[in-house]
Amino acid sequence: MATVAFYTLGCKVNSYETEAIWQLFKAHGYRRADFESDTADVYVINTCTVTNTGDKKSRQVIRRAIRRNPEAIVAVTGCYAQTSPGEIAAIPGVDIIVGTQGREKLIEYVEQIRAERQPINAVGNIMKAREFEELDVPSFTDRTRASLKIQEGCNNFCTFCIIPWARGLMRSRKPESVLAQARKLVDAGYMEIVLTGIHTGGYGEDLPDYNLAKLLVDLHQVDGLKRIRISSIEASQLTDEVLQVIDQSDKVCRHLHVPLQAGDDDVLKRMRRKYTTAQFYERMLKVREALPGVAITTDVIVGFPGETDEQFQNGYDFIKKIEFAELHVFPYSMRTGTPAARMPDQVPDEIKRERVAKLLELNQELTLAYANRFVGEVLEVIPERPYKEDPKSGLMMGYSDNYLNLVFPGSEELIGKVCRVRLDQPGSEYCHGSFLGVAEEPVRRLPEEAAI
Numbered sequence: 350m351a352t353v354a355f356y357t358l359g360c361k362v363n364s365y366e367t368e369a370i371w372q373l374f375k376a377h378g379y380r381r382a383d384f385e386s387d388t389a390d391v392y393v394i395n396t397c398t399v400t401n402t403g404d405k406k407s408r409q410v411i412r413r414a415i416r417r418n419p420e421a422i423v424a425v426t427g428c429y430a431q432t433s434p435g436e437i438a439a440i441p442g443v444d445i446i447v448g449t450q451g452r453e454k455l456i457e458y459v460e461q462i463r464a465e466r467q468p469i470n471a472v473g474n475i476m477k478a479r480e481f482e483e484l485d486v487p488s489f490t491d492r493t494r495a496s497l498k499i500q501e502g503c504n505n506f507c508t509f510c511i512i513p514w515a516r517g518l519m520r521s522r523k524p525e526s527v528l529a530q531a532r533k534l535v536d537a538g539y540m541e542i543v544l545t546g547i548h549t550g551g552y553g554e555d556l557p558d559y560n561l562a563k564l565l566v567d568l569h570q571v572d573g574l575k576r577i578r579i580s581s582i583e584a585s586q587l588t589d590e591v592l593q594v595i596d597q598s599d600k601v602c603r604h605l606h607v608p609l610q611a612g613d614d615d616v617l618k619r620m621r622r623k624y625t626t627a628q629f630y631e632r633m634l635k636v637r638e639a640l641p642g643v644a645i646t647t648d649v650i651v652g653f654p655g656e657t658d659e660q661f662q663n664g665y666d667f668i669k670k671i672e673f674a675e676l677h678v679f680p681y682s683m684r685t686g687t688p689a690a691r692m693p694d695q696v697p698d699e700i701k702r703e704r705v706a707k708l709l710e711l712n713q714e715l716t717l718a719y720a721n722r723f724v725g726e727v728l729e730v731i732p733e734r735p736y737k738e739d740p741k742s743g744l745m746m747g748y749s750d751n752y753l754n755l756v757f758p759g760s761e762e763l764i765g766k767v768c769r770v771r772l773d774q775p776g777s778e779y780c781h782g783s784f785l786g787v788a789e790e791p792v793r794r795l796p797e798e799a800a801i
Contacts, residue, residue, distance in 0.1 A: 352382040354389035356410050359397025361580065362547060363427055365496045367395045369484035370426070370452055377456050384414070391422045391459055396429035396437075398515055400682040404429050408440065415442035422462050426452055428515035432686075434472040448472040449501075449516050450482055475517035478502070483522070485530055488537055493731045493747070493765050495539040496580075499527050499564070500546030504554075507610075508621045508688040509650065509681065516547050521556050524564055531571050540731050540765055541576035541602075542568070549579060550586030562590040569600055575767060576731070576750060578602040584609075584624050584632040596639040603640045603751035607633070608648040609671075612664030616653055619692070626667055633671055644674035644719060644752040649708060652681040652701035654692035661704050668711065674719040674752065676712040680705050713777050720753055720775035729788050730755050730770045732763045738779075746779070757782040 353374045357367040370393060371381060382389040392414035396407035407429045414423050424445035425437050431448030438446060444466075445458045451471055458469050481501055489495050502517040503510075531542055544564075546552065553560035561582075568577055577600045582591075584607050595601045607629075611617050614625050624632075636643055649668065651661065668676065680701035683690045728749040736744035736756050745759035749770070756779050757770045767788040774781040 350378060350380045351391065352387065352389045353379045353391040353393060354382040354384040354387060354414075355393050355395065356384045356414065357395045358407055358410065359395070359399060359403060359428065361496070362498065362545060363395050363397065365486060365498055365545060366427075366452070366484060367393070368486045368489065370395070370455060372484075372486060373453065373456055388418045389421055390418075391424065392417070393424045393426065393455070396425060396427035398427075398429040398432050398511055398684075400684055402682060404433065404436075408436070411437065411440055411443060415440070422459055424455060424459065426455075428512070431472060431475055431515045432511065434470055438468065438470055444468055446470045446472055448475060450475060450478050452482065452484065475515070478517045479520060481520045481522045481526075483526065485533075487533060489539075493539065493733050494541040494543060494578075495534040495537075496543045496545045497527065497530055497534065498522070498546055499544050500549055500552045503548040504551070505548065505623065506621065508619065508692075509653065509684065511684050511687055512547060514686070519548065519551055519555050521552050521554070524556070524559055524567060527564060528567055528571065531568055531574065535571055535573040538765060540574075540767070541578060542574060543578045543580050545580040548583075550582030560590070561586065562588065562594045565591070565594045565598070565601065569598065574600065576600055576602055579605060581606045581608065583607070584629045587632050587636060589635070592635055592639040595636075601640075603642055604644045604646070604674075605636060605640070606646045606648075607636075609668070609673075610648060610650050611653060611656075611660075612649075612667030613656075613660040616656055616660050616664070619655060620650075620653060620689075630667075630671065642722070642751055645671065646675040646677070646752065647671075647673050648677045648679065650679050650681050651704040651708060652696035654681070654689055654696065655694040656681075656696055665707065665711065668708070668715075672718070673715055675716050676708060678705050678708045678712065716777045717775060720772070720777070720780050723751075723753065723772045723780075724775055725771065725773075727769050727771050727785060728753065728755065728782070730757070730768050730782075731765065732759060732768060734764070735761065753780050754778065755780050755782045757784045759784050763787070 355367050357363050394410050397403035422444045426447045430446050434446045444462045499522045501520045503513050504519045730747045730749050732745040732747040736742050736746045744756050746756045755770050769785040769788045770782040772780050772782045
């Protein structure tokens, strides 16, 4: 039996796509090998190009695979492969280069290499792609939560971001395909579906008379689906229509990841973000009306070119005003080929590090403050695994619908069931609680007016 090993760099979408590529190899009789400890017949490296560092790490991993087995077939895919196929082709030992489209042909390319041993560069012009690439993942390592990719590409062209050039323009998955895959995942035993994509909230912008709000309504008709989680959504895409669906829903999780990137209007303008702080704040007020107790998490870039101490402080104060439940903080990292890389007044690394430290300290305060609000409340938790810090402790862990990571007494028999857990002790990483029993099935559903 031939073996294939994978290495994934970058985001959760890349992880999803690696799993989808594995399904292709699995269907053709391959056994999955461990990249670090096994010697494989085929190596697939799924690359990242979001920063210059991502490019460098991708090249390092490619060379590691070639060294591990010089006779193996080495295939490189993902965002770095899409934007810089020439750089990858210059690495001796690379056999196949596929970008972010056409990966369903990977098995065909592997067989072609075996027959001809001539390198294949299958990277096309991603900006011409108009069809969503159908790559399904029927099962995940996580036994309770499944990702469902609904969208590809981005039309925003933020000044710091290379992703539109790596992923192309917005392409939405056909609603019939999304719903069919959702039903398969529920039939496979998954309790929660995470809607994911490169610009998830933009789903439907390229479809006639269909959008994210209508998709959410249709997903409510999938029998057995208990939770719908949106992986990330822009503030401008939290439309009144989307918020109305969320307001009526018993399945949409009380957790929304809404990227802020900067809390100062001048910095937002230089980033070419499509909102002001006032508009962002107004949307968050609406979100909290629709989803009381919602956990709003966000991404923040510090040290963007030209960011002054005053602008950073404005952002710091705005973040406190919003009261996010969690921050993902990134120092600005120059990406060659983007407008921001050519901007004057690049911020020194030392100042970036200081600003990151300040926001990480604030993050601890915000996370604990959010958890404190729920002490004594009974939350619905779907246990995922034994407590990872001490698997033999008799404790289980899982996320509540509002994204609190709860640890509580229980056994693995509870995995996949909706449990009622009282939050007793808050924490910035884990909250501890008491198991009160298995919850009853939810009964309220949205009207079927938009159902397919």
